[in-house]
Amino acid sequence: MSRYTEQEGRSLGLSGWVQNTRRGSVIGQIQGAAGKVDQMKDWLRNVGSPSSRIDRAVFSNERDLKEPELKGFKTRH
Template sequence: MFSLGLSGWVKNTKQGTVIGQIQGPPDQVHDMKLWLTNVGSPSSRIDRTIFSNQRDISKLEIHGFSTRY
């Protein structure tokens, strides 16, 4: 995520899905969404992606990238 200049977090759910939040420059966020939709992590199976609650922010609200448990 850092190579794209993004901040945020991800979490695996008990339902076998992944939730998260990403923040950063719009072009890099777009690239990350494409990667999540078409590639994903090596052990993932992508059936669909849903992106919600999208909004513009004036400055980052999260710094760094983490995995939540």
């Protein structure tokens, strides 16, 4: 899922990263305009990659930033 998530994040102009876990889930961090972050969250909840099965999406540690702390959107391994 990471490749598709990375692609979606970039298309929305977001900064951050995603990483597949050994448990079959995906973790990450997303930064950007609130509306774009909301769009990404909706995509993660309802669309995801073509081969993914989405059981649930949990978002935590949300906060407002004046400027993004990360640059670009990438997959971590």
